[in-house]
Structures are given as structure tokens and as C-alpha cells.
Amino acid sequence: MNSGTGGATDKPIEITMVASEMFPFAKSGGLGDVIGALPPALGRMGHQVCVYLPAYRAVLNEYDPGSPAQVADVFAEARYEIFSLEHEGVSVRLVGADDLFDRAGFYGDARGAFPDNAERFARFARGALSHMERERAHPSIIHCHDWQSALVPPLLKYRRTGDEKWSGVSTVFTIHNLAYQGRFHPDDFAHTCLPDEAMGLDGLEFHGDLNFMKGGILFSDVFSTVSERYAQEMLTEEQGEGLEGVVVFRKDALFGIMNGIDDAVWNPESDPHIPARFSSARPEAKAACKAALQKELGLDLDAEGPLCVVVSRLAHQKGIDLILETMDELMGLGVSLAVLGTGEEDLEQGLAEAASAHPGRVAFAPAYDEALSHRMYAGGDVLLMPSRYEPSGLNQLYAMRYGALPYVRRVGGLADSVISSPTPEADSDTGFHFDAFEPADFLTGMERICRVFLEQGLWRMMMRNAMEKDSGWDGVAPRYVELYEKAMRPQPR
Ligand code: ADP
Ligand code: GLC
Numbered sequence: 416m417n418s419g420t421g422g423a424t425d426k427p428i429e430i431t432m433v434a435s436e437m438f439p440f441a442k443s444g445g446l447g448d449v450i451g452a453l454p455p456a457l458g459r460m461g462h463q464v465c466v467y468l469p470a471y472r473a474v475l476n477e478y479d480p481g482s483p484a485q486v487a488d489v490f491a492e493a494r495y496e497i498f499s500l501e502h503e504g505v506s507v508r509l510v511g512a513d514d515l516f517d518r519a520g521f522y523g524d525a526r527g528a529f530p531d532n533a534e535r536f537a538r539f540a541r542g543a544l545s546h547m548e549r550e551r552a553h554p555s556i557i558h559c560h561d562w563q564s565a566l567v568p569p570l571l572k573y574r575r576t577g578d579e580k581w582s583g584v585s586t587v588f589t590i591h592n593l594a595y596q597g598r599f600h601p602d603d604f605a606h607t608c609l610p611d612e613a614m615g616l617d618g619l620e621f622h623g624d625l626n627f628m629k630g631g632i633l634f635s636d637v638f639s640t641v642s643e644r645y646a647q648e649m650l651t652e653e654q655g656e657g658l659e660g661v662v663v664f665r666k667d668a669l670f671g672i673m674n675g676i677d678d679a680v681w682n683p684e685s686d687p688h689i690p691a692r693f694s695s696a697r698p699e700a701k702a703a704c705k706a707a708l709q710k711e712l713g714l715d716l717d718a719e720g721p722l723c724v725v726v727s728r729l730a731h732q733k734g735i736d737l738i739l740e741t742m743d744e745l746m747g748l749g750v751s752l753a754v755l756g757t758g759e760e761d762l763e764q765g766l767a768e769a770a771s772a773h774p775g776r777v778a779f780a781p782a783y784d785e786a787l788s789h790r791m792y793a794g795g796d797v798l799l800m801p802s803r804y805e806p807s808g809l810n811q812l813y814a815m816r817y818g819a820l821p822y823v824r825r826v827g828g829l830a831d832s833v834i835s836s837p838t839p840e841a842d843s844d845t846g847f848h849f850d851a852f853e854p855a856d857f858l859t860g861m862e863r864i865c866r867v868f869l870e871q872g873l874w875r876m877m878m879r880n881a882m883e884k885d886s887g888w889d890g891v892a893p894r895y896v897e898l899y900e901k902a903m904r905p906q907p908r
Pocket of ligand 1: 443444445446448726727728755756757782783784785788807808809810811
């Protein structure tokens, strides 16, 4: 794994991102936040950035981007409609492909993942590259994210050999979550329009299946993930999700860059979604946000312990089962709990049962609600994030900005971004950690939090540290520029 990326230059770079989410247009998790904020931050540095996004029905309905350009596929017999929008100085192109994106849901619906996802995202990659080629837009960097755009690097590799204009274009592939790989039946390979040789052991073949993410890792010039610690973890059998061999093979081209936050959207001093504004210098109004949240969710106002909040996809990754398993002990410690999230049925059911078993102490909002998420961070004393693994995590960064101290498992980006020293707490602490994914370890940390919560001076100091931590994208974007410069130089293979 690489730790340094070398010096940045001031020369503007033409950067094209290809991704399946972008806030505010389409967001289901942190990827949307990253693509909504990193391109404008690169734009502010003087670089020219464009983003390709699927033309989801919800985006077309809400943003009305006008008439599309008609584009023929350069790889096969197919056509695309390319719509255009703008977001904070960034041009956004929406790739419409027949009815593949014109439906409710990004990746699936109540019945599960869409059965034609291989075709959908193969067409997305082909459509984006076809449009670039037709427009004669050959950026210096194409930056792809996760499996949904992972076919771009292999498609480009083969395109480069036949077409000179592509030879100066370098690719960067960022992994936001190694567990979601885009693994499909080998027959789906036909949708990729890659030559047969690309479906070999040193290509997209993975235990007999087709694996999009493997293509992104193998064929990009450099690849990265969203924290330094997760970059290390991806190399191991425990966290490598079966792809560790491939990641190790290319480890000299691997970098870890911790995510930032959009501090215009996530700012308790100006946030339109919260009932009272506050800052690290004037934190008093946070108490009003807490009371309003308790009232909104039907929680007791006179609870003595901290109000713990969770804002999360309810997925195995996030370790919500550990909270359910320790619910009685948590109640015994005097904490209150508010959870906002949707996802796996058993977790939703467990949380609903906990809420009815502990009225006034546990609240569960089974929804995806952007505005409520802001009120949760603003009103919470503690954010719980007991993730099994966490490539970066943004929730803990938002929570810190809003003075809710994160209680996180010491993994991935959670370990890299939350400062917690062994007892006694140090002057620089911004939250709390636990290590083993075990009820006993989790509860020991919770007991400590309840003790510190009663020490008002110490708690306030930690809140101030957390709120003053600078996590803005303007500090992170230059690291991506270094990465792009690295990609533009030949890499070891
Ligand atoms: P992941 O991408 O793995 O879900 P992150 O911490 O990177 O995790 O990002 C999660 C993002 O999704 C944050 O912006 C968080 O506020 C948001 N989020 C998660 N669940 C919900 C929900 N139910 N309602 C609103 N926002 C949510
Ligand atoms: C993924 C990861 C999360 C990360 C986000 C954005 O969804 O699970 O940790 O913050 O991508 O990079």
C-alpha cells in the first residue's frame, strides 16, 4: 500500500467522474455525498470536472433536464439519451439507456436487486464512454466509483489500443465498499462488449462468475479506497471479501484517502433543517435541538443518561444487531435511543419491538429522511456506529460537526477519524472506541460514556474538539489531485 502521493502541481486537470449516485440528485448512502461534494471541491481548485450519472426516473422527474442528446453506442448496436444538468459549477450528464434506469429504485426494489443489473451498469459504462467519444471529450482522468462504474477501466483499456485519442486518458478507481462487487452469471459477460480474453483469471472472471469490481481493480491506472486503514484492511483475508488476492496483486497502485464532508450542507450554524442553530463557540442551543428531537420522536424529556442516535442503512455491515442484543443492558445504563434507518427486515422488526417494549426510551423511525437525519445529529449526545467494517463512514463526521460524540468500533475510517485515548480521556479526544464485536466490549465502552457524560466539563471539551475538527472537502480534494497526477504517470504492473 502507498502512503504518499508526491507533490501537487497547479495545472488544471480535466476530470470526468462516473458514478451511480450524486447528492442532491440520487443518494442512498455515503457514495452520493462524496460525489455531490468532491467534484465541486475540485472545481474550486480550478480543475474542470464533469460527472456521468444514470438517468434514474426520480432525477428526470424532479429536475426536468430538458431534451436529451441522442448518442449511438460505440461498442455495439445500442442507443443512449444523454441529459444535462449543472451542480455547483460541475456539468452533470445523465445516461438514459432504454428503460433500464427509467424505473423506481436505483439498484433494486422491494423484491430485491434488479435481475438486469449487469446489463444496466454495463450499458451505463458503455453509454458514458460512447458519449465522451462522440463529443470528442477525452479528459485527462476518468475517475470511477464502486462496481457500478467499474467496467469503464477495462473498456477503456481495450479502446485505447484501437483509438489514439484515448491513449492519453488515465483511470482511477475508488472502492467505497469492497463487499458490493457486482458479481453476476458468466453469461452476462456479453453485456460488457469486452473481448473474450477479458473474462480470464487475470480479468473479470471470479470463481466462474463475472465480477465487475475485479475489472476496476485490475484495469485502472491507480485505485484507492476511502480511508488509509481500510486500504490496509482490504489486503487481509478477514476484510478482503474474497478479492484480497487481487488487491494484494495491485497494492503498489493502492491509496487510501479519508472522505471529507460538505461543510456548507452540514453546518449547525446555518442548517435550515434544525430547530435552533449552534456552534462550538455557542453550543447552548444544542439543548433545544435535543428537546425538540425527543418531542418529535416521543422520547421522555427527563431522561438522565445520554441520548444515543443511529442514522444508518440497516445492513449487516453496520452492526445494529449488537445494539439489539444489548438493549436491556443499555436501558439499565439509563441511555435513550433513537434510530433512523431502513433495510434488513429482521433488524427493522427488532428495532420496532424494542421501541414498543421501551416506550419513551427507544424510538425507531423506519424511513429514509434527509431532514430528520440532520435533526438526529443536532439533537443526539452520542452517535452509535458499531460497524463490523467501515471503509470510511460519514455519519461520524457529521455527528462530530453537530457535537454528538461518536461511539464507534475501531475499524476502517472510524478508527482513522475518531480520536479516543485509553482512560483517562485526553485533551484531544473527539469520541469513543471499542474493539471486539462482542456485547461485553460494547457495553464496557457504553458504561464509560455514561460516566463521562456526567462530567460536564470533560463532555463539553470533547464536544468542542469534535465540532472544531476540520473535515471539509477543501482539505481532502488536493489529495485526489495528487492521486490523479500519480495516475497520469506510468504505474508498475
Ligand atoms: P454508507 O455509505 O455505508 O451507508 P456513510 O456513513 O458513508 O455510510 O454514509 C451514510 C449516509 O447516508 C449519510 O449521509 C447518512 O446521513 C445517510 N443516511 C443513512 N441512512 C439514512 C436515513 N435513513 N435517512 C437519511 N439519511 C440516511
Ligand atoms: C460506502 C461505505 C462508507 C463510506 C461511503 C462513502 O458506502 O460503506 O463507509 O463512507 O461508501 O465513501
